[in-house]
Amino acid sequence: MSAPDTRLPVASTREVRRYAARLTRHHPRLLWTAVTLHVLAALAGLAAPRLLGDLVQSVQEGTTTAHVDEIMLALAGFLLVATVLTRYARYVSQVLGEQVLAELREDFVGNALALPVGVVESAGSGDLLTRTSRDVDQLGWSVRMALPEWTIAVITAVVTFVAAISVGWWVALPCVLGVPPLVIGLRWYLARAKDGYLRESASYSAINATLTETVEGARTVEALGTGEERIRAIDTDIDESYRAERYTLYLRTVFFPNMEISYLIPTVATLLFGGWLYTQGQVSLGDVTAATLYVQMLIDPVDRIVSILDELQIGAASLARLLGVAQVPDDREVSGAEPDGEDLAATDVRFSYVEGRDVLHGVDLVVGVGERVAMVGPSGAGKSTLGRLLAGIHPPRTGSVTVGGVGLTELPLDDLRGHVALVTQEHHVFVGTLRENLALAAPPGAVDDDIRGALAAVDALDWVDALPDGLDTVVGSGGRAVTAPQAQQIALARLVLADPHTLVLDEATSLIDPRAARHLERSLAAVLEGRTVIAIAHRLFSAHDADRVAVVEDGRISELGSHDELVAAGGSYAALWDSWHGRG
Template sequence: MRSSPGDSADGYVIYRRLLRHAFPYWKVFLLAVFGMVIFSLSQGAFAKLIEPMVDGSFVDKDPAMIKWIPILMIIVFAIRTIGSFLSEYGMAWIARSVIQNLRSMVFNKLLCLPIGYYETTSSGGLLSKMVYDIEQLADAASTVVTTLIRDSLTIIVLLVVMMYLSATLTLILLVAIPVIAVAVVLVSKRFRKLSHRIQRSMGDVSNVTEETIEANREIKIFGGQEYETERFEKVNAYNRRQHLKLVATNAISSPLIQQIVVTAFAGIVYIATKPGFLDEMTVGKFMSFMLSMILLLQHAKRLTTINAKLQRGIAAAYSVFTFVDSEPEPDRGTRELTHVEGRVQYQSVTFSYEGMENEPVLSDIELTIEPGESVAFVGRSGAGKSTLVSLLPRFYEIKQGRILIDDVDIKDVTLTSLRSQIALVSQQVTLFNDTIAHNIAYGALEHADETAIREAAEAAYALDFIERLPEGFDTVVGENGVLLSGGQRQRLAIARAILKNAPILILDEATSALDTESERYIQGAIEHLMEDRTTLVIAHRLSTIERVDKIVVLEAGRIVEVGRHDELLAKNGQYASLHGIQFSTT
């Protein structure tokens, strides 16, 4: 999927891939096609009925014709109704099934993408793929296919009827087909180009809107309303312009193609009304031919309007399939990591972010952490503390060096087994719009019993505030725990880590969101949590790490000091300098 999305051959490949997702529903498709066939035949039958109706009923006044023609018309339209329902509902059923499957594919891809992907991609753009782009595929997978097959079949049936009535007049109409084909090809490229622009602009609209919702307090405090309004109006106006260009192209192309067809019709009418033809055709036959032409024009008009939907669908499919084809987190390990003691070793680890190979974030890291040992990582902002710790659960993949757990290279183990041995309490607490119980017993912990959940909450000093809530553990916390205070959210995150009971623990400034009273309680819970576990602490406030077994000082991606709190203060080096800055008074 590397070729240009504007290329017609590439568009064919993309659309064929989209249709492959409909293949599992071929039985429903055959039923829908059957409906299209009987719909098309009913259209031809209705046009043909005009001849005996006019000649037999009105001209010859045949009693049998007068009796049977109305009955036949009712039967024909009943068949037409059945065919229309089967085709439209059947194709819509297939389309919604395809959309459901594609949404599941996109969602599953979201779950397995590497952390770096989210750091370089806007969440608004990802949401736009899930909501807007995939929805565009519904028309391409149902309306377009239905119109293409049903109207094409109907046109063929009507042409057969017209050939039967007058081959000469029908051939005049067929002269217009090559001209129409050229016009459709030229317009298709324009449609696809504009559709890609619209999809990108929808991602921008979603992104700006999402940022405004999330940062509403900052916007109000810092007076950012005017700036955000200008930013939104810019992307909103661009989106409007691209939509109008698409509408303008459609508004010009459809009447133009119809004009070509009408010109051919006008030639047919002119020739058919000349004396030579009038002698050969009865009034009924001529009326039947004209009705066939009118019906053909209607179906040809519908065919000309599906091009815009088709190109939007191809552009949307390109966007969705490009995302689905994104590389997931590499998980080539085959060993299962079990019964971990917790010995961690960094051996000659050097790391750079993707695209920044000449600017290493970490350089030649050598570090051994013994089982049950607590180690704090300190340093100025940008020193590499978070990156160093994030390498352990393989949020990022290292290119140079090795990281071992119990003498096993973490690249050789499966991601699931590796991460099952690690618990995380982050500075940015993430809670889900679910109950407190499910937020504590999240994911692989969901089968934990109520007693274990309660004990974890009590150990994290969260039980008191949970029991004061109206529904206790069944209280829904709202989006990202919006109904709870920062300290309460942090305590739930600690309870989740306690419940997991993993041998390796990562603490990313776990008391940062707590008030003084809460911090006093939580500090005791954290010390209890750290017992008999290998703990890696990312520390910003040095007062919280004075009792850890080892402090690692980082500067510009390198380890510059290692020791206990009192040892490093005595050295009067980098750690002592950081400590002095934080605790200095004027």
């Protein structure tokens, strides 16, 4: 029950930048409107130091109250304009951020849904869960708040520096003195921050994976008495998370004090250098005042640039993890060939979840059109794995699995599901009405009569009609709870609506009591008439009703024939049948 070591890929820095640039190109109007408003707001805000400098110079030279009032009114006017422009600049930035975040989420959901099932299983639920929750939240904060604020800070810093230089060339010298510690600190921090935050996110994935599998396997943990072992496992994950967070905290405690020094140097140097120039008669007192205020004003945007850079590093790490989902190679090679018929064939099929350890060993099986085949055998024999290959979920390591002569993994997914569909023991009820849950699998134009017909086919119509709002009853998380058997019936009703030619039922009725399952399978018989059915079951009455029975043992089909033939042969199936009836 240990957490899987396999992790989903992480995008490179170059790929993150390329994706971010592509997103911004999608919204040029909003982008340039926001930039223009921020520039105008910054320019309006920069009038204050110049006006105060002029006021100081005027006072030194002798001025009137009326002149002071004029300067104060102008100052108030510029501040009012800056406030209004900043308000609308932030509003446009927020709108841009929300649109970009919406595209990011849509892309991520599309990439996540396109992941091969085998990759999702090997990566574990913890990694994908962390990316869909914590990473999306972190990125949302970066896009909504950090990125707009950082953009404002950059624009303000550039405009403020230009304004400072306009006072006189000498202002550039004190500003340059603060560059070396700033550059050194940034290079040191950026070289370590991404890996640190990626390690931090990976530690959360490990915690989620351990917690998820412990909760899902709580009964097994209790039955085997492995509670202490599970506690030690989560303690190990938490310890790794603590070390990862402590490392990123160390980066910040070194980085930010270094930045504070780089902020103070230019201000002090401007006062000292400007004061010396003033004593030499080369600049006026108003120029020194304006220059000092401008340099002082630089501290705030530069500080925000540096501070928000930390949030952007977290956001960039989250974006890299989200984009990494799209880098998982597709396990399908669409050939464009059209199947010639609906016969299903597995030829010399071998398959492994771990390299070098096959779980299927040279399986051969041909299922005719309309035939019903039951696969039985002990747990762990490979029944479900073979069923997943016959449904086109995984490609075989060697050999082939074809429908109508075309490899299942060579068909586009939409086409494949028109030929073969898989129903497993795991069923999900989505948040929404029961009608919406069933309409997911319904063809375009399906009406309530079609949905009710599918429910009737799986003996679910009675309990659905008994619901307070019938098909309009809200189910799923936060809605009306459905039992495990009812969830299976919903899944089977979806299958009826999808109307594939071949069905692979992997313990599809395992959670329904034996009498109900027997009744359900008899009800389904009319619906499955004419379709190819491969039923993986541990209840042997399913095998009794099948045209042929395939006994799977140790990754091989050890026996294949009708129920009567295999019972008469006296082999493994006969022993299972006798045991089922209490004669063993």
